[in-house]
Amino acid sequence: MLRSVLFAAAAALAAAGSLGPHAALAQPIRLGEINEYKQFPAFLAPYQKGMQLAVDEINAKGGVLGRPLEVISRDDNGVPGDAVRAAEELTAREHVALLMGTFASNIGLAVSDFARQRKVLFIAAEPLTDKLVWQDGNEYTWRLRASTYMQTAMLVPDAVKTGKKRWAIVYPNYEYGQAATETFKQQMIAQGGSGLEFIEQPVPLGKIDPGAVVQALIDDHPDAIFSSLFGPDLARFVREGELRGLFKGRPVFDLLGGEPEYLDPLKDEAPVGWYVTGYPWYAIDTPEHRAFLAAYRAKFDDYPRLGSVVGYSTVKAAAAAIARAHSTDTAKLVAAMANLRVATPFGEVTFRAIDHQSTMGAFVGRLAVRDGKGVMVDFHYADGKDFLPPDDVVRRLRPAAR
Amino acid sequence: MTAILELSGVTRRFGGVAALSGAGFAVGEGEVVALIGPNGAGKTTCFNVIDGTLRPDAGEVRFAGARITGLAPEVIAHRGIGRTFQVASTFGSMTVRESVAIAAAAHARRDGRFAAPPLATHSAPIDALLAAAGIAALADQVCATLAWGDAKRVELALVRAGSPRLLLLDEPAAGLEPDSRRTLMQQASALARNDGVAVLFTEHDMDVVFGFADRIVVLNRGAVIADGPPAAIRASAEVAEAYLGSAAPAAAKVDTPRASPSMDG
Amino acid sequence: MSLASFAVQLLNGLASASSLFLVAAGLTLIFGVTRIVNFAHGSFFMLGAYVGWSAGHVLAAALPASPLSFWLAVLAAGIAVAALGAVIEVLILRRIYAAPELLQLTATFGVLLIAGDATLALWGAEDRLGPRVPGLSGTVPVLGYAVPSYELALIAIAVAVFALLTLLLRRTRFGVLVRAAAENREIAGALGIDQATLYTTVFALGSFLAGAAGALALPREPANLGMDLAVIADAFVVTVLGGLGSIPGAFIAALAIGVTKALCIAAGTIEVGGIALALPRLARVIEFIVMALVLLVRPTGLFGTQSTPAAQSISGHRRLEPPGRIAAWSALALAAGAALLPALAGSYAAVLATDILVAALFTASLQLLTGSGGMASFGHAAWFGIGAYAAAWMSLAGYPFALAVIAAPIAAAAVAAAFAGLSSRVSGIHFAMLTLALAQILWSGALDWEPVTGGSNGLIGVWPPPALADPRHYYALVLAICAIALVALVAVAFTPYGYALRASRDAPLRARACGIAVGRRRREAIWLSAAFAGLAGALYAFSKGGVGPDSLAIPRSVDALVMLLLGGLSAVFGPLAGAAALTWLQDTLARSTEYWHAATGIAILVLVLVFPDGIATLGNVARALRRSGARA
Secondary structure (H helix, E strand, C coil): CHHHHHHHHHHHHHHHHHHHHHHHHCCCEEEEEEECCCCCHHHHHHHHHHHHHHHHHHHHCCCECCECEEEEEEECCCCHHHHHHHHHHHHHCCCCCEEEECCCHHHHHHHHHHHHHHCCCEEECCCCCHHHCCCCCCCCEEECCCCHHHHHHHHHHHHHHCCCCEEEEEEECCHHHHHHHHHHHHHHHHHHCCCCEEEEEEECCCCCCHHHHHHHHHHCCCCEEEECCCHHHHHHHHHHHHHHCCCCCCCEEEEEEECHHHHHHHHHHCCCCCEEEECCCCCCCCHHHHHHHHHHHHHHCCCCCHHHHHHHHHHHHHHHHHHHHCCCCHHHHHHHHCCEEEEECCEEEEECCCCCEECCCEEEEEEEEECCEEEEEEEEEECHHHHCCCHHHHHHHCHHHC | CCEEEEEEEEEEEECCEEEEEEEEEEEECCCEEEEECCCCCCHHHHHHHHCCCCCCCEEEEEECCEECCCCCHHHHHHHCEEECCCCCCCCCCCEHHHHHHHHHHHHCCCCCCCCCCCCCCCCHHHHHHHHHCCCHHHCCCEHHHCCHHHHHHHHHHHHHCCCCCEEEEECCCCCCCHHHHHHHHHHHHHHHHHHCCEEEEECCCHHHHHHHCCEEEEEECCEEEEEECHHHHHHCHHHHHHHHCCCCCCCCCCCCCCCCCCCCC | CCHHHHHHHHHHHHHHHHHHHHHHHHHHHHHHHHCCCCCCHHHHHHHHHHHHHHHHHHHHHHCCCCCHHHHHHHHHHHHHHHHHHHHHHHHCHHHHCCCCCHHHHHHHHHHHHHHHHHHHHHHCCCCECCCCCCCCCCEEEECCEEEEHHHHHHHHHHHHHHHHHHHHHHHCHHHHHHHHHHHCHHHHHHCCCCHHHHHHHHHHHHHHHHHHHHHHHCCCCCECCCHHHHHHHHHHHHHHHHCCCCHHHHHHHHHHHHHHHHHHHHHCEEEECCEEEEHHHHHHCHHHHHHHHHHHHCCCCCCCCCCCHHHCCCCCCCCCCCCCHHHHHHHHHHHHHHHHHHHHHCHHHHHHHHHHHHHHHHHHHHHHHHHHCCCCCCCCHHHHHHHHHHHHHHHHCCCCHHHHHHHHHHHHHHHHHHHHHHCCCCCHHHHHHHHHHHHHHHHHHHHHCHHHHCHHHCEECCCCCHHHCCHHHHHHHHHHHHHHHHHHHHHHHCCHHHHHHHHHHHCHHHHHHCCCCHHHHHHHHHHHHHHHHHHHHHHHHHHHCEECHHHHCHHHHHHHHHHHHHHCCCCCCHHHHHHHHHHHHHHHHHHHCCCHHHHHHHHHHHHHHHCCCCHHHHHHHHHHHHHHHHHC
16 A cells, blocks of 8 residues: 555655665565555554654664565455465565454454464454464464454453343344354353343344344343444444333443444444443553654644554564564564564563463443543543453463464 | 047146147157147147147157156157248348257257267268258358248258157248248148158148048137048038138138247247 | 244334345346346445435434434435436447347446445545434333334335335336336337336435435444445345236235245244254345245245246357358367466466366356256256255265366266256246346255355365376366367257257247257256266366365356356357356456446456457458458
């Protein structure tokens, strides 16, 4: 993409300015990045800004191993085959040190399998599927973002606390929604005990029929609702559900509802009281985040979304791996990923050696409306490391770890 | 003379209207028969029933002694019935030579061969067919670009490539110059005289009908009202009333060709 | 489910049906009259939503708390999109009416790409939730349920639009012309209709309806960049299910789909003979299932007639010229160049060329069906996907690579033969939609049948054996297979069978009267074509290391059509030229600009306008120029 080439050039210039002629001559280290820019622009536009901020920060401090970083981005158009072709191109023609990125789970898995086949490091940024690190996990693939399992598990304690027994689950009918549903049921039973009932309502991704779905849920007379909807489906569900009184007197949980990407479009109609995971950028008061927020706002005159944090942290993770490996050699990079500590706006996270999952967490809280905008309140940071299964279970789930 | 085509009691309705009701007649080997009648008498429906495009609601069609009622058009074509359409239909995207070649290949039941050498378009039999139809000069012209009269000649060549024993010609002379009319009808007559091919044709032009038919079958409202040699038909009061009316029998009447919903092309 | 609940679910279905009808009514008008397969209709809907959103904001500031602001915004959206539609018709579509009908689909696909990027540039990536309508923001109690009053209003609007359109078509001269044009172009011409003006007017009217429908959707869903594709397939289904050009048909079809969908959702999971059926999962494809069932019983839709032009084979075919000496030498030179490619241009060139070859084979298989056979297919990905899944499944089950590659075309051909038998009464655009229905049903099946297909993630770990692991080696194999297959497909086109197929397309009655078994030839074309598409799918799966539902999805089918028409529907080098052009364009543009969809769309429009018969006919153009030069 033009934008990435431009910012890489700008980064190189910045590096040249700060380090003098010697560093300017150094060949940049190229990071190959692949994403579904056309399919998920609401998430990925801020994500790209996050990457840019990280690259600029790193290069301003002299780059990595004395060389500037350069991100080369490719748009895979949401097609796994195109992502694999982009991966081929990045490795064969651009000679990138590693691959990173991807949003959708099917794309993440395709690139992950490519990484295994061609023996190149892949840092998956966003795909949530548990399979990426468990069933289909491989030596070369590591993931930054908290998985479907982890995010679901973060909501379960509050769900258990409601004491509700009869749960309606509404989810987008593909792997992410199915996995969230399965994990929720399984975790609720594990932590909430007996007498639980679950009624499922799968909806086609991007094409929810909100009136019929909301009424079907009302007719199910659930005590509470768990949803993994996001994007336009979520907005339609919220509007229709509020109007028809579905949420009255029922606790509602939504897996991604606190992410600004999906919360902000709702404005003053954000559903008050919902339990969500998300990113309350306006209220996180840690030094790491304050610095990130200030730098982001200064650079883009905009506030960060969750995508910004993911993009920023992915580049930081790649840089940390290269620095730790003192090399761009794949074997050394893969070795460096194990137990790699990376400073992110959410604090330090670790890429676990056992399942290649980072411990990046998420913020768990409830929705409220303030100044005509949806916000998260009463939130806390749920550290990812606390929401992963015990090691022996992980080993059972991950053939590559045995 | 043995009959090669026999229709008996053929009825075909469209909605509530009977286009044919109990029509029956026969055509003998080597005989040239004209099927006439006013517009809407059921001539084209009759052709469509004979060649299998339409299934009759009642009645029977026999060809060469066998019942062919309800068989598919391609099966009937292979039995030996060839036809032309009111609006000459050719294979628009092909050259004349290619069209005749595929018609000949279809006749030889080679049209289903896909693991085969290319269609032979330059062969003696095909040259002969082109020459016989007088269209050798048009061989490399694409059919969609053919003039009206040329298309009629090409279509006749396509039909002859199937070596039919019965030729159904639907208004063969319509829209042609008098010279071309004569040439085309002479071709058909020659086929009947020399090769024993039976010819059944419809025509509005009474010069052509009375000039070339051995026998005339008159349809009115889906039924045969007269069947006999030209002289007898000319003398028949019933025909005069139903069909010829007060108009001069020999007044050539050339219809503007029109598309009917059941036709392609 | 109580009776009250059932009744209210019917009402919900009606509300969904209403918005569906509003989109589809415009499409059926355009489709029925101009025969344009307007792929951009969904984009018009989306643009209507965004324009409505912006206009709503401006008007709400001017007329605070007045319901007028919303309705004026709807009108503004309709008018703006109608103007855009008219401009597109005049500037682009009018220039290609003489070309094969599907070329207009290609052009509107270009428009779709441009519209998507333009919307992103103008309104940004974030979803835009419109305000609620003043006066209609609450609910009305119905049988104990709270039903949003806006949804009741939507039903009323749909009925009103239906009545107005019916009046327009039945009681005005314009309506007579529209109906005449929808039923028979020749008659329309004979009536002395100014075709250009009529087409522009109809296109603008259809666009107006789409734009207004988009703005009317705002109170229920945010304006978002996925609206175009989300609505387009459903709109086509309603149009075809109802019968092309039939407004009552579209109305009833929309109702049937809306209500069936609502009832599926309401029914939840039911037990049939001990098997749990999650009916809500069917919501994804129920419209295609309904359409397929109707088309199998009534091949022209509920209100369609056989004499409708679109019920017949697509027309406007040029002669498929047998390759001469020049073509043979060019092919040889091309093959030699292709063989040397990895050595000259490196490993990524081999990867890109593999994609081009696979796409060319896939497109060439469509050329047999749509070019020679005259049967348009909107769901050709079905065969590609079956082949890809079959090969992937065999490979993961441990069968040798060669066996997996061989199994793919067999699996695709077997399913295609069954499909061909079932669909033999369906022709023209209806056949195209039936193939789309099949592809969509398979796609949905692939998403749901997780144990076998891997669900939405698909199957991974499908790589060729180690000897072919290097992309350059795999490319050499693909080059050999595709070269043979492409030559075979060209050869088939000039066998007696190929000519018989084209004869069946050009003049089916004439062909039958010549003894050609038209129906059988067509059924053979379906499974033959599927076999080659399946082979392409297998080669694709092994080049990508896996397969997913995207291999069965609409964009892949559209790609094949676009590549075929870009390259040349009736040109032996058409598929290769089209596949190379589009794949290379996308690869290059995606790397050079953020708005690469728009750039691709513009390139498609330019190519379509400059080479309406396809870029592979470039040679013909050169020849014609030489001839005219020699004459001068």
